[in-house]
Amino acid sequence: MTDRAETPTNFIRQIIDRDLAEGKHDGKVVTRFPPEPNGYLHIGHAKSICLNFSIAESYGGVCHLRFDDTNPETESEEYVEAIQRDVAWLGWQWHGEVRYASDYFDLLHDCAVELVRLGLAYVDTQRPEEIARQRGDFTTPGQDSPFRERPVEESLALFARMRQGEFEEGEAVLRAKIDMRSPNMNMRDPILYRIRKKTHHQTGDKWCIYPMYDFTHPISDAVEGITHSLCTLEFEAHRPLYDWTLDKLEGFLASRDSIPARPRQYEFARLNLNYTVTSKRKLKQLVDEKYVSGWNDPRMPTISGLRRRGYTPAAIRRFCDMVGVARADSVVDMGMLESAVRDDLNATAPRAMCVLKPLKLVIENWPEGHVEMLSAPLHPQNEEMGSREVPMAREVLIDQADFQEQANKKFKRLVLGDEVRLRYGYVIRATEVIRDAAGEISEVRCTYDPETLGRNPEGRKVRGVIHWVSAEHSVPCEVRMYERLFTEASPDRMEEGVLSVVNPESLQVMSECRVEPALAGASPGSRFQFEREGYFCVDEDSEPERLVFNLTVGLRESF
RNA sequence: UGGGGUAUCGCCAAGUUGGUAAGGCAACGGGUUUUGAUCCCGUCAUUCCCAGGUUCGAGUCCUGGUACCCCAUCCA
Numbered sequence: 001m002t003d004r005a006e007t008p009t010n011f012i013r014q015i016i017d018r019d020l021a022e023g024k025h026d027g028k029v030v031t032r033f034p035p036e037p038n039g040y041l042h043i044g045h046a047k048s049i050c051l052n053f054s055i056a057e058s059y060g061g062v063c064h065l066r067f068d069d070t071n072p073e074t075e076s077e078e079y080v081e082a083i084q085r086d087v088a089w090l091g092w093q094w095h096g097e098v099r100y101a102s103d104y105f106d107l108l109h110d111c112a113v114e115l116v117r118l119g120l121a122y123v124d125t126q127r128p129e130e131i132a133r134q135r136g137d138f139t140t141p142g143q144d145s146p147f148r149e150r151p152v153e154e155s156l157a158l159f160a161r162m163r164q165g166e167f168e169e170g171e172a173v174l175r176a177k178i179d180m181r182s183p184n185m186n187m188r189d190p191i192l193y194r195i196r197k198k199t200h201h202q203t204g205d206k207w208c209i210y211p212m213y214d215f216t217h218p219i220s221d222a223v224e225g226i227t228h229s230l231c232t233l234e235f236e237a238h239r240p241l242y243d244w245t246l247d248k249l250e251g252f253l254a255s256r257d258s259i260p261a262r263p264r265q266y267e268f269a270r271l272n273l274n275y276t277v278t279s280k281r282k283l284k285q286l287v288d289e290k291y292v293s294g295w296n297d298p299r300m301p302t303i304s305g306l307r308r309r310g311y312t313p314a315a316i317r318r319f320c321d322m323v324g325v326a327r328a329d330s331v332v333d334m335g336m337l338e339s340a341v342r343d344d345l346n347a348t349a350p351r352a353m354c355v356l357k358p359l360k361l362v363i364e365n366w367p368e369g370h371v372e373m374l375s376a377p378l379h380p381q382n383e384e385m386g387s388r389e390v391p392m393a394r395e396v397l398i399d400q401a402d403f404q405e406q407a408n409k410k411f412k413r414l415v416l417g418d419e420v421r422l423r424y425g426y427v428i429r430a431t432e433v434i435r436d437a438a439g440e441i442s443e444v445r446c447t448y449d450p451e452t453l454g455r456n457p458e459g460r461k462v463r464g465v466i467h468w469v470s471a472e473h474s475v476p477c478e479v480r481m482y483e484r485l486f487t488e489a490s491p492d493r494m495e496e497g498v499l500s501v502v503n504p505e506s507l508q509v510m511s512e513c514r515v516e517p518a519l520a521g522a523s524p525g526s527r528f529q530f531e532r533e534g535y536f537c538v539d540e541d542s543e544p545e546r547l548v549f550n551l552t553v554g555l556r557e558s559f
Numbered sequence: 560u561g562g563g564g565u566a567u568c569g570c571c572a573a574g575u576u577g578g579u580a581a582g583g584c585a586a587c588g589g590g591u592u593u594u595g596a597u598c599c600c601g602u603c604a605u606u607c608c609c610a611g612g613u614u615c616g617a618g619u620c621c622u623g624g625u626a627c628c629c630c631a632u633c634c635a
Contacts, residue, residue: 183562194633333570
């Protein structure tokens with residue numbers, strides 16, 4: 001990228017500006033990115049990551065990485081590792097060690113006990129169905145549990161037994177005593193702890209009771225000194241519970257630890273991108289049902305998929321700046337993401353020539369066996385990137401799409417009888433078409449003009465410039481061309497489900513490609529612009545003898 | 560249906576005490592160009608969900624509508 005655009009302001013930064021002006025939090029800003037390790041990070045998470053980390057960065061604060069690991073049923077160490085890798089790859093550095101909500105299980109437990117002591121929580125020994133029934137619905141107020149007024153000592157004893165494993169899953173829960181008639185469903189005596197006899201990826205078998213998100217999050221934030229707790233809009237209705245928890249526990253927490261700040265939760269709209277999905281559940285479905293090769297399939301909007309596709313951290317961060325942060329639900333055009341990578345790769349990717357569907361050209365007036373090394377810059381605007389040598393020989397390969405036996409003037413490529421320039425080389429003229437037994441064009445005979453290297457022919461204009469490789473010197477490779485994963489702009493809205501609109505042509509493998517010899521041995525991850533085609537990167541499946549490239553994004557086309 | 564939100568150009572999104580609509584993406588013209596790329600220049604909301612009202616003046620204030628999103632997991 002040539003110039004790193006200033007991060008635009010947004011309502012959250014304005015809130016922070018105001019807080020700072022009022023002298024809150026001693027001028028400190030501490031944020032956190034709190035993923036649940038139950039899936040891979042996707043582009044939507046990137047927005048949250050960039051928001052949290054860039055705010056910390058620009059206000060001289062810090063940002064924590066904290067795993068919200070309160071549900072051992074769906075979480076795993078595999079995800080914990082992948083998430084750290086992705087955040088780091090995006091270029092952000094979390095403050096201190098990685099944190100886990102499970103680090104606070106002892107504290108959380110004590111907080112729960114305290115709430116019981118304060119008469120603000122109780123153990124409910126009803127079955128889940130009964131609790132759900134009593135919760136009521138949007139129009140019907142809930143009903144108090146018959147155990148709501150259970151004596152404190154009894155709840156304390158019961159909670160201790162829950163912890164000892166004396167109850168089976170579903171036999172008892174700890175509930176907050178708030179208001180069963182609240183219009184906010186989240187306040188109808190929400191469950192604080194439930195029994196799960198599962199091994200936890202961090203705490204092993206130490207616990208068989210696990211705290212719920214709503215109870216865990218505010219306490220974790222407070223303990224870490226988070227000043228601004230940023231989350232997505234769907235948690236808005238949970239904010240009263242977040243505040244309730246901290247209000248009730250304020251004294252207790254202050255007596256145990258010195259709580260440096262009273263965190264506040266602010267919500268922003270999550271990122272939606274058209275022609276894809278950003279829901280861990282749906283992405284997991286694509287993986288599990290083999291619609292893609294894995295979480296890092298280059299078609300996936302996951303961070304790991306984008307990385308394999310050839311996206312750069314800079315491009316993703318740029319994109320996040322471009323979309324902004326607001327409270328209105330929105331769907332961002334995939335074109336904006338693509339624009340962000342093109343912008344970055346245009347400036348940084350060395351150029352190369354690759355022929356996707358080869359068509360042989362024989363230059364009849366080019367001496368047999370003669371090879372000429374042509375110098376070609378690696379970047380048209382940046383000489384500092386240097387240059388490479390491109391061998392020119394009697395037989396060259398061009399793309400089938402770059403030749404037509406006849407065409408109108410709009411066609412700026414090779415036409416029988418007309419001239420075109422071979423990029424970095426000579427002007428050639430197509431003189432004859434040779435066909436095979438099936439009538440298909442097998443080669444095109446040409447002549448070249450030796451006076452046209454580095455200068456234009458006099459008195460005539462060539463139709464255009466096309467890319468090419470030497471038939472003898474080029475190296476065979478595979479190029480994987482990608483299109484959008486879904487055929488509908490809003491796969492989420494499909495009644496038949498997202499799987500019904502997966503694009504059957506989202507992956508097109510071109511296996512007869514030829515790339516110029518300078519790219520032989522290119523290592524996985526390296527990125528190039530194949531001139532007139534697009535940006536490509538070497539896939540992890542690539543081997544020295546068999547290069548494999550992924551299309552990151554095509555060049556902009558206007559004609 | 561009760562509660563909580565949001566509505567500014569095709570898509571994002573600024574607009575902070577009311578003063579006469581930023582920017583990006585896309586699109587469309589034109590120029591440069593040995594990438595139909597890049598780059599450059601230009602066009603692109605008399606109008607801010609709708610309807611009233613207050614005001615010299617409203618996207619910004621008031622009233623009343625409409626549309627869409629979120630919440631009824633012992634998920635996060």
